[in-house]
Every structure is written in C-alpha cells, then in structure tokens.
Amino acid sequence: xxxxxxxxxxxxxxxxxxxxxxxxxxxxxxxxxxxxxxxxxxxxxxxxxxxxxxxxxxxxxxxxxxxxxxxxxxxxxxxxxxxxxxxxxxxxxxxxxxxxxxxxxxxxxxxxxxxxxxxxxxxxxxxxxxxxxxxxxxxxxxxxxxxxxxxxxxxxxxxxxxxxxxxxxxxxxxxxxxxxxxxxxx
Amino acid sequence: xxxxxxxxxxxxxxxxxxxxxxxxxxxxxxxxxxxxxxxxxxxxxxxxxxxxxxxxxxxxxxxxxxxxxxxxxxxxxxxxxxxxxxxxxxxxxxxxxxxxxxxxxxxxxxxxxxxxxxxxxxxxxxxxxxxxxxxxxxxxxxxxxxxxxxxxxxxxxxxxxxxxxxxxxxxxxxxxxxxxxxxxxx
Amino acid sequence: xxxxxxxxxxxxxxxxxxxxxxxxxxxxxxxxxxxxxxxxxxxxxxxxxxxxxxxxxxxxxxxxxxxxxxxxxxxxxxxxxxxxxxxxxxxxxxxxxxxxxxxxxxxxxxxxxxxxxxxxxxxxxxxxxxxxxxxxxxxxxxxxxxxxxxxxxxxxxxxxxxxxxxxxxxxxxxxxxxxxxxxxxx
Amino acid sequence: xxxxxxxxxxxxxxxxxxxxxxxxxxxxxxxxxxxxxxxxxxxxxxxxxxxxxxxxxxxxxxxxxxxxxxxxxxxxxxxxxxxxxxxxxxxxxxxxxxxxxxxxxxxxxxxxxxxxxxxxxxxxxxxxxxxxxxxxxxxxxxxxxxxxxxxxxxxxxxxxxxxxxxxxxxxxxxxxxxxxxxxxxx
DNA sequence: AATGAATGAGTCTTCATTCAT
DNA sequence: TATGAATGAAGACTCATTCAT
Numbered sequence: 001x002x003x004x005x006x007x008x009x010x011x012x013x014x015x016x017x018x019x020x021x022x023x024x025x026x027x028x029x030x031x032x033x034x035x036x037x038x039x040x041x042x043x044x045x046x047x048x049x050x051x052x053x054x055x056x057x058x059x060x061x062x063x064x065x066x067x068x069x070x071x072x073x074x075x076x077x078x079x080x081x082x083x084x085x086x087x088x089x090x091x092x093x094x095x096x097x098x099x100x101x102x103x104x105x106x107x108x109x110x111x112x113x114x115x116x117x118x119x120x121x122x123x124x125x126x127x128x129x130x131x132x133x134x135x136x137x138x139x140x141x142x143x144x145x146x147x148x149x150x151x152x153x154x155x156x157x158x159x160x161x162x163x164x165x166x167x168x169x170x171x172x173x174x175x176x177x178x179x180x181x182x183x184x185x186x
Numbered sequence: 187x188x189x190x191x192x193x194x195x196x197x198x199x200x201x202x203x204x205x206x207x208x209x210x211x212x213x214x215x216x217x218x219x220x221x222x223x224x225x226x227x228x229x230x231x232x233x234x235x236x237x238x239x240x241x242x243x244x245x246x247x248x249x250x251x252x253x254x255x256x257x258x259x260x261x262x263x264x265x266x267x268x269x270x271x272x273x274x275x276x277x278x279x280x281x282x283x284x285x286x287x288x289x290x291x292x293x294x295x296x297x298x299x300x301x302x303x304x305x306x307x308x309x310x311x312x313x314x315x316x317x318x319x320x321x322x323x324x325x326x327x328x329x330x331x332x333x334x335x336x337x338x339x340x341x342x343x344x345x346x347x348x349x350x351x352x353x354x355x356x357x358x359x360x361x362x363x364x365x366x367x368x369x370x371x372x
Numbered sequence: 373x374x375x376x377x378x379x380x381x382x383x384x385x386x387x388x389x390x391x392x393x394x395x396x397x398x399x400x401x402x403x404x405x406x407x408x409x410x411x412x413x414x415x416x417x418x419x420x421x422x423x424x425x426x427x428x429x430x431x432x433x434x435x436x437x438x439x440x441x442x443x444x445x446x447x448x449x450x451x452x453x454x455x456x457x458x459x460x461x462x463x464x465x466x467x468x469x470x471x472x473x474x475x476x477x478x479x480x481x482x483x484x485x486x487x488x489x490x491x492x493x494x495x496x497x498x499x500x501x502x503x504x505x506x507x508x509x510x511x512x513x514x515x516x517x518x519x520x521x522x523x524x525x526x527x528x529x530x531x532x533x534x535x536x537x538x539x540x541x542x543x544x545x546x547x548x549x550x551x552x553x554x555x556x557x558x
Numbered sequence: 559x560x561x562x563x564x565x566x567x568x569x570x571x572x573x574x575x576x577x578x579x580x581x582x583x584x585x586x587x588x589x590x591x592x593x594x595x596x597x598x599x600x601x602x603x604x605x606x607x608x609x610x611x612x613x614x615x616x617x618x619x620x621x622x623x624x625x626x627x628x629x630x631x632x633x634x635x636x637x638x639x640x641x642x643x644x645x646x647x648x649x650x651x652x653x654x655x656x657x658x659x660x661x662x663x664x665x666x667x668x669x670x671x672x673x674x675x676x677x678x679x680x681x682x683x684x685x686x687x688x689x690x691x692x693x694x695x696x697x698x699x700x701x702x703x704x705x706x707x708x709x710x711x712x713x714x715x716x717x718x719x720x721x722x723x724x725x726x727x728x729x730x731x732x733x734x735x736x737x738x739x740x741x742x743x744x
Numbered sequence: 745a746a747t748g749a750a751t752g753a754g755t756c757t758t759c760a761t762t763c764a765t
Numbered sequence: 766t767a768t769g770a771a772t773g774a775a776g777a778c779t780c781a782t783t784c785a786t
Binding site: 003004045 | 750
C-alpha cells in the first residue's frame with residue numbers, strides 16, 4: 001500500500017524521527033533502518049529517496065534542530081535590553097533549553113560528534129549571537145577588556161555542563177549566570 | 187611467523203595504536219581492522235584475543251589515556267601550594283596538555299562520545315581533582331561561596347574550548363585562568 | 373513546471389543524452405538517474421514513460437547511433453566506384469569516424485557489451501555493406517578467392533584497433549588499408 | 559559448519575567460479591552472490607575475506623585467466639622457429655584457444671569491458687608477444703616494412719573475429735593466417 | 745504528455761566475533 | 766601466546782520500475 005504525502009512533509013517526518021533516534025541511541029547506532037522503524041515507514045529506500053545520503057540527512061537534521069532551538073532562544077530573549085541582563089537571560093535560557101528541548105540539543109551534539117567538518121557551522125550557532133553581545137558590552141564600557149572569543153566559547157561550553165548534572169536546572173542556570181557576569185564585569 | 191611478547195606489552199601496543207586511530211579518524215571509524223593495520227599486526231584476532239570485546243578495549247584505551255594525562259598533570263602541579271596559584275596552574279596546564287598530548291585528549295573524547303554510560307568515570311577524571319581544590323579554597327576562605335559542582339564542571343568544559351580555537355594556547359590558558367579566578371574569588 | 377514537447381523530440385533528447393553517458397562512463401555505470409541528470413530532465417519517470425524499459429532504450433540508442441554513423445559512411449563513400457578504392461575508402465572513412473563520431477562509436481560498443489543477444493544486429497551493421505563489396509570484387513576478378521565472411525569480420529575488427537592506439541589516425545587508416553588491400557588482391 | 563582450506567586454494571576456487579560466471583552471464587550480472595552460489599560457498603563474506611574488493615577479485619580473475627591462456631600458447635608454439643611459421647602458428651593457436659578455453663577468453667573480455675583502466679595490462683597480453691615476433695621478422699628481412707603496432711593490433715583483433723562466427727574454427731584459423739601472412743610478406 | 749512519490753530487490757562492503765589449531 | 770580462516774548480521778546506497786494523479 002502506497003501512501004503519498006508532500007516532499008516537505010516527508011522530509012520533516014524523517015528528520016523528526018532521526019532527531020529522536022539520535023537522542024535515544026547516539027550517532028553510532030543511528031541507522032536508516034532504525035529511523036524507518038521509529039517513524040513507521042515502509043523501507044529505508046524512502047530515506048534514500050528524499051535525501052542524497054546519510055550526510056545530507058544529518059545536515060538536514062542539524063538545520064532542523066538548530067532552527068527549533070534558535071527560535072525558542074529568540075522568543076525568550078525578546079524584550080531584554082541591558083547587556084548584563086542579556087547575558088544572564090542567554091545563559092539561563094540556554095540551560096533551560098537543555099531540558100525543554102533535550103532531544104534537539106542531544107541530536108545536535110550527536111551529529112557534531114559523528115559528522116566531520118562541522119566545526120564552522122557549529123561555532124556560529126554556539127558562539128555567534130553571544131560573541132556579538134559581549135563585543136557590544138565592551139564598547140559600551142559595561143564589560144571589561146577580555147578576549148571575546150575565549151569568553152564566548154567558555155560560556156557556551158560551560159552551559160553544556162548542565163547536561164546530566166545532578167543539580168536543579170534553574171539553580172544551575174542562576175549559578176552559571178552569576179559566575180560569568182562576575183567574570184565579565186569590572 | 188609468530189612473534190611472542192608479554193601480555194602487558196601486547197595490550198599496551200594495541201591500546202597505543204587504538205589511541206592514535208581514535209585521534210585520527212574518530213570513534214565511528216575506529217575498527218579492529220584499522221587498529222590492526224595501524225599497528226602492523228597480523229590479524230584482528232589478536233585484539234579479540236587480548237580483550238574481551240570492543241567495549242573492553244575502549245575501556246582500556248580510556249584508562250591508558252587518562253593515566254598518561256593524569257601523570258603529566260601531577261608533575262606540572264607539583265610544588266604549587268596556594269589555592270589561587272593552584273587553580274591558575276591547573277587551567278594553564280590542562281590547556282597545555284590539549285596540545286602536548288592531543289592524541290590522548292582526543293581519544294578520551296572520542297571514547298566518551300562513542301561508548302555509553304561513561305559519565306561517572308569521566309566525571310571523576312574531569313572534575314574530581316579540581317572540585318577538591320575548590321572545596322578546600324572555600325574552607326580556607328580564599329574563594330567565595332559558589333556551587334563547587336557547577337564551578338568545577340564549568341572550568342573543565344571551559345578548558346575544552348581551547349581545542350581548535352584559533353588562539354595561541356598560552357594566551358588562551360592565561361585568559362581562561364584570569365576569567366575563572368575572577369569568578370572564584372571575592 | 374511541466375514542459376511538453378513531441379514524443380519524437382523527447383525520445384531523441386533522451387537517446388542523445390544516453391549516448392553521451394554511455395560514452396563517458398560505460399554501460400555498467402549508465403543508469404536512468406545518470407541520463408536524467410545529464411539531460412537535465414525532471415525525473416527518471418520520463419524515461420520509463422517514453423521507453424518500455426532499459427533494453428528498449430538501449431535498442432533505441434543503438435539504432436540512433438548506428439543510423440548517424442551509417443549516414444556519414446554513405447556520404448563519404450558516394451562517388452567511389454572501383455572496388456579497391458572502395459575498400460580503401462571504407463577503411464579510412466571508418467577509422468576517421470572513430471574520431472569524428474567517437475561518442476556514437478563508443479556508445480555502440482558499450483551497448484553491445486552490455487546487452488545480450490545483439491550479435492545478429494551488430495553483425496549486419498559491422499560487416500554487411502563491406503561483405504557485399506568484397507563478394508562483388510571477387511565476381512569481377514579483382515579480388516582473390518578468400519572467405520568473405522572471415523575477411524569482412526577481420527577488417528571490421530581491425531578497424532576497431534585504431535581506437536586509443538597511440539598512432540595518428542590518418543596514418544593508421546592508410547596503413548590498415550594497405551594491409552587489407554594486399555590481403556585481398558592476388 | 560565451517561570448512562577450512564588454505565588461502566591459495568580458496569582463492570583459486572573463487573576465481574575459478576568467477577571465471578565461469580563471467581563467461582555465462584557477463585560482467586554486468588556477475589555479483590558476489592552469483593559467484594558464491596555457483597561455487598557452493600557459505601556466504602559472500604568469504605569473497606570479501608579473501609579479496610580486497612570487487613576490483614581486486616576481478617584483477618585476480620584476469621591474471622588467472624591470462625595465465626592459463628598464456629601457458630597453453632607457450633606450449634603450442636614450442637619448437638616452431640621460422641618467422642612465418644611462427645605467425646601462422648600464433649594465429650591458428652589463438653583461434654583454437656577461443657574454443658578450447660572459451661571460458662577464460664570470455665572472462666578476460668568481460669573483465670576488460672567492465673573494469674576501467676585495464677588497457678595497458680591487456681595491450682601487453684594481446685599484442686606483446688606478437689609484436690616482438692613481427693619486429694624480428696622485419697629485421698631478418700622476412701617481412702616487409704609495415705607499422706608493427708598497427709599490424710599486431712589488427713591481428714589480435716582479427717583473431718577475436720573468430721568468436722561466434724559460424725565458420726569451422728580450423729578453417730577460420732587457416733584463412734586468417736593466410737590473410738595476414740600475405741599482408742606481412744613482400 | 746508529464747510528473748512526484750514510492751518501492752523491493754539487489755549491490756558491495758564493513759563489522760566484531762568465533763572455530764579450530 | 767598466537768594464528769589463519771570463516772562467518773552472519775548489518776551498513777549505506779543504487780537500480781529500474783510502478784502507483785496514482
């Protein structure tokens with residue numbers, strides 16, 4: 001029996017299933033077969049049909065997951081204007097997303113660990129927005145003169161630490177924000 | 187032609203080769219075949235013979251790599267006594283090791299990303315020593331009252347940020363140490 | 373967007389693309405997908421629509437390529453009347469076509485190597501015209517009494533030898549003509 | 559049930575089966591599965607184990623088949639000393655081999671049509687020995703001054719013409735030898 | 745006349761592991 | 766302690782073809 005849906009819907013269905021499988025079993029055990037099974041599709045051929053290959057699928061997964069996460073971030077930071085509040089908001093929001101969008105976050109990490117040459121794409125996603133905030137803060141004299149690249153990378157990596165830490169996420173977020181604001185200002 | 191060496195030497199030879207392969211091609215592409223090829227061994231059978239299975243080998247790799255890194259750390263921190271100096275030393279030494287022992291560090295990361303349920307083992311390796319130092323510092327009143335777990339995880343993850351950053355490692359280390367000392371004291 | 377052209381034009385477009393693909397990558401790697409890509413068509417469905425199947429397409433390719441080659445041959449041999457000149461003209465013209473119509477020639481060879489039971493079709497194409505000339509020459513007493521089948525096949529195959537020989541085609545053709553004329557006459 | 563034989567024997571068994579399959583169904587339909595089936599082996603994995611890949615197997619097949627054919631040729635030409643007799647012997651022997659060793663010959667052709675970049679290997683096999691004879695004959699003044707490359711290629715290709723010609727092989731061989739001797743001498 | 749979507753069978757290859765000395 | 770040989774399962778991917786408009 002042949003069910004026909006639109007190209008876009010099928011792709012979304014597949015990337016969605018892939019994200020869940022990645023989050024569950026990790027990149028190494030994520031296969032076309034498992035994705036197909038998870039999504040209840042007819043055969044792995046359906047994936048080959050809609051994506052050029054495994055790397056293509058993984059890239060689509062990456063973009064989908066990053067897109068979702070980015071949207072939420074933009075929502076949560078809307079309205080915040082002062083630099084310090086922005087940094088606190090960014091950190092706390094990100095830690096929150098680690099839990100509310102755990103699958104997407106896990107999937108992004110797994111794809112990054114499994115596919116080669118993703119560093120540039122990920123760097124912008126992980127530090128871009130933040131680095132720009134920090135630079136502005138320095139120009140305005142709110143932040144001291146630190147190396148923005150180092151600080152942005154450190155904050156991004158620091159946030160990752162909240163994953164499977166046995167600490168309440170809200171506390172973790174606040175503590176982390178305190179830590180880095182102390183490190184940024186005077 | 188059959189070459190016979192001691193059990194221990196063979197295991198070391200194999201874990202050594204595995205570390206290099208892991209560092210070069212990543213966990214996903216690290217197979218018995220590739221290790222055997224890299225080490226110039228006769229067949230994959232030799233690995234199956236000396237290790238119970240892939241996980242067993244990976245665990246041995248992990249212990250070997252962590253052991254090497256730990257030894258170097260202990261050497262570099264010998265003689266430092268004051269808390270603040272200790273934290274600076276720890277951070278700068280770790281960043282240095284990222285370059286001097288890049289293979290071991292990469293291998294540890296790869297094994298961690300590929301094998302499940304390693305979190306506890308890794309946590310102790312990554313934060314244990316540091317967390318103890320921080321706790322002592324708080325007791326002595328040198329450090330303020332932050333959450334030690336959060337701080338230790340953040341520092342450890344922050345150090346990872348130095349990998350393939352396009353910044354001079356020495357500068358990166360100093361900048362990072364400044365950052366965290368500022369966050370720890372008063 | 374749906375582009376509609378006449379049946380005949382579409383078939384020609386497809387066989388034309390197929391000939392180029394066959395010449396470039398050989399029968400084994402010639403697939404509907406590759407032809408479609410080469411011709412800039414929308415999907416392989418277009419091929420299935422205009423041809424009953426792969427064999428049908430290949431037969432159409434064969435006929436198209438043989439037709440083109442045959443036309444050129446007829447042109448080049450027009451006006452030649454004496455038997456010996458005819459044989460020389462035939463051989464030299466054929467060697468020339470190997471270069472001026474390399475794609476068609478290559479495609480014919482590839483189809484022949486890939487599709488079964490084409491011997492009879494090809495035989496007529498390869499030896500038919502020539503065999504008739506040779507027979508006439510014998511009747512007229514210009515040629516000695518050799519086995520026409522053997523001679524015709526040998527000439528046809530001999531011509532193929534000019535493909536990727538590192539010898540100037542013009543010289544190759546002349547040399548070949550000398551050779552066979554010597555073999556045919558007294 | 560696991561049957562163990564020597565490496566060499568297994569390889570021979572596999573190349574032998576591959577030659578038969580190639581001769582029967584052609585390169586395009588020759589798969590590991592079919593070879594395994596034909597040889598009565600346990601799984602295609604056995605082929606992958608003994609050969610680096612399909613190309614490696616095909617190269618082994620080529621060498622095996624060419625070796626067999628070459629041995630027979632050497633046997634048949636032993637004792638012949640004069641140039642003209644040598645050429646006749648060569649041609650008639652080759653035509654004979656087309657029938658007595660049809661499988662090997664077919665297999666060689668199929669591999670050649672299916673695997674890329676075999677031209678140099680094949681050229682030596684097909685024209686090498688013959689070209690050397692022709693050159694010697696010219697030096698001795700037995701043969702006229704033709705282009706040796708052209709002649710050798712033409713003879714080799716001419717011999718191929720005997721395959722599935724509906725003419726008695728013995729007659730075909732004699733006729734072909736007559737033809738080329740006539741073309742070579744004065 | 746054309747197309748988008750789907751499909752099952754088949755390709756080679758790689759995997760860690762086991763058998764039998 | 767070492768090994769040569771063998772293996773079944775699983776991997777991604779390509780094939781020509783068919784379904785349903």
